[in-house]
Amino acid sequence: MIYGERAIENPIRWAMVGGGRGSQIGYIHRSSALRDFNFELVAGAFDIEAERGKDFGVNLHVNPERCYPDYLTMFEREAEREDGIQAVSIATPNYTHYEICKAALKAGLHVVCEKPLCFTVEQAEELESLAKEHNRVVGITYGYSGHQLIEQARHLIANGELGDIRIVNMQFSHGFHNVAVEENNPSTKWRVDPKFAGPSYVLGDVGTHPLFLAEAMLPKMKIKKLMCSRQSFVKGRAPLEDNAYTLMEYENGAVGMVWSCAVNSGSMHGQKIRVIGEKASIEWWDEHPNQLTFEVQGKPVRILERGMGYLCEEALREDRIGGGHPEGLFEAWSNLYRRFALAMKEADQGKQVDFWYPDIHAGVEGVRWVENCVRSADNGAIWVEYK
Ligand code: NAD
Incomplete structure (x- = not known):
């Protein structure tokens, strides 16, 4: 049973690319990641339109200085901070996933990426190797699998x-x-x-x-x-x-x-x-x-x-309310985000997890x-x- 107590020592400093106002899937990423306090939303490049993205981020209580016009600026600036981001979720249209995921892994970030991971198996295997090389977790949001x-x-x-x-x-x-x-x-x-x-x-x-x-x-x-x-x-x-x-x-x-x-x-x-x-x-x-x-x-x-x-x-193990009351998509996603957080923690300590989650191989x-x-x-x- 999950009672919302912390699963890891400190919340993971987390950002989003995409998932801005009007997007279909942004809100469920946030509500699932933030539900169990395993992630803290501290930065974002939420929108293809910089100003709208900033306005949106501020409404999510993100520090305006950390609402960036694009993901490359975000990765660069956050890397300069002592309290910079540790993980990023990618919730943008498909054609952007490969480049954003690659840049995030190269910046040393854990990633949660929307499906499809990219367009070709060749690209996907390249991302898988990159994740392995950098010892980074890539979770894929096949939501109901949670x-x-x-x-x-x-x-x-x-x-x-x-x-x-x-x-x-x-x-x-x-x-x-x-x-x-x-x-x-x-x-x-x-x-x-x-x-x-x-x-x-x-x-x-x-x-x-x-x-x-x-x-x-x-x-x-x-x-x-x-x-x-x-x-x-x-x-x-x-x-x-x-x-x-x-x-x-x-x-x-x-x-x-x-x-x-x-x-x-x-x-x-x-x-x-x-x-x-x-x-x-x-x-x-x-x-x-x-x-x-x-x-x-x-x-x-x-x-x-x-x-x-x-x-x-x-x-x-991941039940939140017991039988009778319904649980659905949001809880399934929250279970996945919880597993992603645990996997990220283990990876940071050089360990392997003993549970499954939709990982980069699922993306490939x-x-x-x-x-x-x-x-x-x-x-x-x-x-x-x-x-
Ligand atoms: P959408 O078009 O509704 O929203 C896309 C968002 O990304 C918008 O806020 C847009 O401004 C922003 N954006 C676009 N390019 C950007 C960039 N370069 N940098 C920053 N922000 C950018 O799309 P959607 O329906 O939310 O889908 C997004 C992704 O999520 C797609 O890959 C889709 O396949 C996936 N998706 C997954 C599920 C699921 O169940 N896992 C469900 C729906 C969508």
């Missing part, structure tokens, strides 16, 4: 309760972009432009989320080959897709499917994962995150509720999956060896 019931699913699978795994069905399929909302929405506009979004839209934007949930639940499963078909139903989005189906074969003989979609009219979010074994299946859906369905063939369906004493130790694997999907789709939806 939910306690993901731990429970991982535990059930590892304990053999499902038997050998045969099928993994994943989807993140919402309906919010069923028409050209990008015409009036800057947050969507860059997402459908390859210059800013990278080689994909929904594959990277939503598909990588349930893909990482599967990686978290099934850490040993490795993709062997895949086949992807992608479409742009709303004209003007091509070559980027607003719908994609990806079929996968795993090395252990299991198969998987990811449905990535932003044009599923009427669907609120539709992020689901169902893992099917020879004996039983589990299913989790982000619109009802406090319930994990556990179905044993021939037995009544069981709904496992978050916060209940019958869950495994790992699923109870997300980029790798998108790259393979695009290679398949753009060659006529053919099966490709995973590389």
Whole structure:
């Protein structure tokens, strides 16, 4: 159980790049990082427009002198201070992640980076080497992976309760972009432009989320080959897709499917994962995150509720309120930020952590999956060896 007591000696001096006023994801970074007092927001380059960013930072109680016009100035000036920043979160559009992350690692900072980490596997592996070389933590915000019931699913699978795994069905399929909302929405506009979004839209934007949930639940499963078909139903989005189906074969003989979609009219979010074994299946859906369905063939369906004493130790460790009251996205993110802080502390002391979190390798694997999907789709939806 988490009661909000400090997990590390002193809060990590922390800054943000992006996540400014009007951004979609900035607030959840702040509320998750700051919730358990493991981070302290002391600086930022919050906005592409310097003045607006400064005004925003001041409204977050950041010292105006530490609200910088851009990230390079911030890294430089903060390095000159005795109380300079130790970590930075990157919550900017995709095309900036690689350069900002590289500059942060070179400045000796721990990083929390939004997905996708960058555009190519080559860039991602370069960042991974850089993080290793500088002994810095890079956390990736696959937010729901911090939910306690993901731990429970991982535990059930590892304990053999499902038997050998045969099928993994994943989807993140919402309906919010069923028409050209990008015409009036800057947050969507860059997402459908390859210059800013990278080689994909929904594959990277939503598909990588349930893909990482599967990686978290099934850490040993490795993709062997895949086949992807992608479409742009709303004209003007091509070559980027607003719908994609990806079929996968795993090395252990299991198969998987990811449905990535932003044009599923009427669907609120539709992020689901169902893992099917020879004996039983589990299913989790982000619109009802406090319930994990556990179905044993021939037995009544069981709904496992978050916060209940019958869950495994790992699923109870990060509970904040007990069963009954809902916990959701914000708590899952807070759990991740707590793990990021602990990992940063351990790295500073030259130690390894004994828990998992979406780290730089998860970031690399997300980029790798998108790259393979695009290679398949753009060659006529053919099966490709995973590389
Ligand atoms: P957005 O367009 O709504 O906001 C981007 C913010 O970054 C704005 O405040 C903008 O002014 C600022 N910005 C842009 N370039 C900048 C720069 N060079 N320096 C400083 N600030 C800059 O975008 P968003 O929807 O918040 O997405 C941001 C990132 O977060 C994207 O990579 C996206 O994929 C990711 N995201 C992740 C999740 C998740 O669940 N993990 C959810 C939504 C978005």
